[in-house]
Amino acid sequence: xxxxxxxxxxxxxxxxxxxxxxxxxxxxxxxxxxxxxxxxxxxxxxxxxxxxxxxxxxxxxxxxxxxxxxxxxxxxxxxxxxxxxxxxxxxxxxxxxxxxxxxxxxxxxxxxxx
Amino acid sequence: xxxxxxxxxxxxxxxxxxxxxxxxxxxxxxxxxxxxxxxxxxxxxxxxxxxxxxxxxxxxxxxxxxxxxxxxxxxxxxxxxxxxxxxxxxxxxxxxxxxxxxxxxxxxxxxxx
Numbered sequence: 090x091x092x093x094x095x096x097x098x099x100x101x102x103x104x105x106x107x108x109x110x111x112x113x114x115x116x117x118x119x120x121x122x123x124x125x126x127x128x129x130x131x132x133x134x135x136x137x138x139x140x141x142x143x144x145x146x147x148x149x150x151x152x153x154x155x156x157x158x159x160x161x162x163x164x165x166x167x168x169x170x171x172x173x174x175x176x177x178x179x180x181x182x183x184x185x186x187x188x189x190x191x192x193x194x195x196x197x198x199x200x201x202x203x
Numbered sequence: 204x205x206x207x208x209x210x211x212x213x214x215x216x217x218x219x220x221x222x223x224x225x226x227x228x229x230x231x232x233x234x235x236x237x238x239x240x241x242x243x244x245x246x247x248x249x250x251x252x253x254x255x256x257x258x259x260x261x262x263x264x265x266x267x268x269x270x271x272x273x274x275x276x277x278x279x280x281x282x283x284x285x286x287x288x289x290x291x292x293x294x295x296x297x298x299x300x301x302x303x304x305x306x307x308x309x310x311x312x313x314x315x316x
Contacts, residue, residue: 120302131290131306139301179246183302190302194246
């Protein structure tokens with residue numbers, strides 16, 4: 090199993106450009122999450138999904154959109170990138186059947202907006 | 204979810220036990236204590252969790268006080284590879300919360316020779 094994978098690993102955008110970050114998991118997990126992490130800080134939840142076709146807002150959703158068209162994929166979109174969105178983005182997933190429901194994290198995407 | 208308080212940083216000599224404290228004085232009866240760690244900006248990694256009993260796995264031990272207001276993560280024989288930021292997180296057992304985690308700033312553990 091690859092676990093949770095994220096593409097791309099790095100990206101540089103100019104202000105106003107758009108892009109989509111892809112998260113994929115092969116563990117048949119129901120729940121998926123997008124977090125951002127700024128330097129010296131903990132992770133903050135952007136959006137999450139409790140199943141295919143569902144999405145919900147997290148702590149810091151402004152400026153982002155998400156879609157969960159397939160159970161294994163969770164996409165994070167930036168329609169008009171801003172320098173404040175420079176961050177490391179982590180995707181995670183968890184299954185409802187696990188007793189602990191621990192979250193499995195991807196390796197991260199480093200995004201710089203200039 | 205209850206908030207947690209952790210020291211900003213700690214040092215530990217390689218081969219010694221690392222004891223990382225966490226205060227969660229407002230924890231409620233239906234909330235777990237979880238520990239994750241993040242090694243050098245990689246994705247966080249689950250370590251262990253508990254409700255009220257002490258727990259042990261291949262990575263660590265978790266000691267929860269009887270009143271559940273604080274806990275300690277113990278790495279019995281720390282190695283240089285255990286250098287990381289350790290996050291103590293309190294999470295509701297309620298399935299309606301979608302298993303969401305709220306990360307603080309954690310404790311930066313530096314293991315030295």
